[in-house]
């Protein structure tokens with residue numbers, strides 16, 4: 001079995017085979033779905049107005065849309081699941097939905113992202129700005145620009161989600177003592193939220209380069225939060 005509160009550089013399908021049935025109270029996952037930055041490997045245009053080429057994220061070419069076997073294993077190892085991008089997969093996951101409204105204004109990007117949630121049959125919504133410098137002010141005022149670019153979360157991944165989105169999910173869907181699984185960690189936003197809110201977690205990331213960036217981001221955040229707690 002894997003040690004809790006760690007991120008492993010491993011294919012999640014291989015890793016899940018070593019996890020007992022229903023070991024995790026909640027899985028919050030975000031598998032690849034081949035769209036937007038997943039395919040392009042960068043945000044926005046590849047050449048900006050100053051004719052400078054944007055950073056191309058070193059994302060593996062062979063990201064795979066999760067197989068039926070992936071979903072079977074996910075449902076085996078976890079009691080409840082939140083699955084981002086559920087609208088892209090053929091696997092039927094029930095009616096509950098969580099919508100992340102990105103408050104994108106006139107942007108040509110998707111206005112929302114959609115997750116399956118096993119814990120209700122309703123559709124719930126979280127509003128949080130994420131485009132460019134316009135990140136949300138707080139979990140409760142996510143529709144308001146926080147106004148200070150230096151406070152923006154640094155992006156290390158082409159499909160990075162905000163830590164505050166994961167915090168909102170944990171606040172609303174996890175109970176004290178729950179163990180949380182993320183099978184497709186990417187930037188480690190989910191794990192940072194777990195650590196910050198005192199939840200045990202386990203994370204898997206297959207791509208070596210992304211794993212290195214994620215583990216550094218996670219370590220930095222954990223150290224910073226520990227210092228903050230001591231102070």
Ligand SMILES: C[S@@+](CC[C@H](N)C(=O)[O-])C[C@H]1O[C@@H](n2cnc3c(N)ncnc32)[C@H](O)[C@@H]1O
Nearest residue numbers: 011012030159160161184186187189205206207
């Ligand atoms: C959509 S991104 C996740 C983004 C993440 N939610 C975030 O906030 O940064 C999917 C990630 O899954 C990783 N991945 C793809 N296939 C995988 C697999 N079989 N096992 C583990 N990780 C995988 C990719 O390298 C990528 O970083």
